[in-house]
Amino acid sequence: VLNTATFDNVSLTAGAPPPSNGPSDIVIYAADVPDASLHGSWTKGSDASSPQGVKLVTTDTGFASDALASPTHYVDVAFTAPAGTPYTLWLRVQALANSKFNDSVWVQFSDALVNGTAVYPIGSPNALLVNLATDSAATSLRGWGWQNTAYWLSQATTVSFAASGTHTLRIQVREDGVQLDQIVLSPVRFLTSSPGALSADTTIVPK
Numbered sequence: 001v002l003n004t005a006t007f008d009n010v011s012l013t014a015g016a017p018p019p020s021n022g023p024s025d026i027v028i029y030a031a032d033v034p035d036a037s038l039h040g041s042w043t044k045g046s047d048a049s050s051p052q053g054v055k056l057v058t059t060d061t062g063f064a065s066d067a068l069a070s071p072t073h074y075v076d077v078a079f080t081a082p083a084g085t086p087y088t089l090w091l092r093v094q095a096l097a098n099s100k101f102n103d104s105v106w107v108q109f110s111d112a113l114v115n116g117t118a119v120y121p122i123g124s125p126n127a128l129l130v131n132l133a134t135d136s137a138a139t140s141l142r143g144w145g146w147q148n149t150a151y152w153l154s155q156a157t158t159v160s161f162a163a164s165g166t167h168t169l170r171i172q173v174r175e176d177g178v179q180l181d182q183i184v185l186s187p188v189r190f191l192t193s194s195p196g197a198l199s200a201d202t203t204i205v206p207k
């Protein structure tokens with residue numbers, strides 16, 4: 001029994017990925033976002049299923065909007081990333097009442113690049129559309145889900161940065177009632193696969 005246990009332990013250790021010397025995942029929880037970064041209808045709410053029990057929420061008033069150069073309802077999130085490393089974006093989103101009219105945001109960056117070209121810049125009407133539902137019936141909407149695009153669009157979801165240092169990610173409301181509790185930018189682990197499920201997700205990505 002002792003040998004088996006020891007072998008299992010060694011096997012698990014050997015099977016784990018080696019410590020990375022390269023860029024690591026950028027993981028931002030709602031609890032990390034300063035209150036001063038919340039604008040318009042965005043506020044913090046309590047949710048036992050969210051990291052540190054905090055999520056970002058918007059009131060459902062029937063508001064919907066295109067991406068705006070000067071939005072009213074947005075969150076700015078600062079993060080640090082090196083130049084020239086591709087990161088894939090993932091958001092954990094929830095729609096209030098699992099409604100298809102409450103399940104989407106626009107994402108912009110201060111200085112993101114795709115193939116050397118600026119994309120989704122803050123201060124412009126261009127943005128990445130993240131819509132949680134996976135089709136127009138929206139039967140996939142059940143609690144939290146990880147998403148980075150919209151089912152009817154083909155969009156670049158992997159970006160890099162021209163300069164090393166601090167960057168800003170902006171999340172605008174597309175359909176109010178939308179909620180958010182985790183933002184991940186991943187250079188390796190979730191570069192091509194999602195951190196979690198599209199529906200009824202319970203994944204907390206560790207820091």
Ligand SMILES: [Ca+2]
Binds near residue numbers: 060061178
């Ligand atoms: Ca709404």
